[in-house]
Amino acid sequence: MHYITKNEKKCIGNINYIFCDDNYLLLMNNKYLNKNYYTDVIAFDLSLKGYISGDIFISIDRVLENSYKYNQFFLFELERVMIHSILHFLGYNDKKIMDKIIMRKKENFYLNLF
Template identity: 55%
Template sequence: MAINFFNEDIDIKLKDKAKLKTWIKDTVEEEGFKLKDVSFILCSDEYLLTINQQYLNHNTYTDIVTFDNSEKEDQIIGDIFISVERTRENAKKFNVSSDTELHRVMIHGILHLCGYYDKKPEDKALMTEKENFYLAKRAF
């Protein structure tokens, strides 16, 4: 089992990495999956825009792009790209701390890897409910 954090074209220091990894692992297990290998790549808006354009043909800024690399249905393997600039901006907009918004987006990516979607209103509502549920379980 591996959870890795990388910075790409930004400088950010994550707090409580060990607790963050435990929280992510516990979330995956509670959803009924085995965590094999997840990489979080923290980056700028521009870096993520390039990823969005190159791989998804979307020409829009976003806070997250998730790639599911799992080969077995019960295992989680993926790469989660997160724009730190976007999460900081959204934290101000939603009046929450930058860490809380970053954690929400991280768990959002994990939930995508667990099979949750957010395109339709009812899917988005369930996703938000799950995000709130797991955010409340953070012990840090």
């Protein structure tokens, strides 16, 4: 992920990817975000002073299901989720429609570099 942070003019600190199943991530979604649905990723941003750091929990079950749903290779979907999380740490958001469009363009840009 160094190519993303370098291109975005940030330094990489500690990024921890934790791979788990749907049930584990659902418990985390309930506990930390008060949400009761499955998700593919939850990221906890621990960035300090220009160093991008954090813990990223990824549901392998959800990524696999999304790969079928979107007719993509599993590794492609996994890379997308990994990049998506880093983009959040860099300050990109996906709550509004225009933000989602920008985020998807950034994801695609970095996927093509990868």
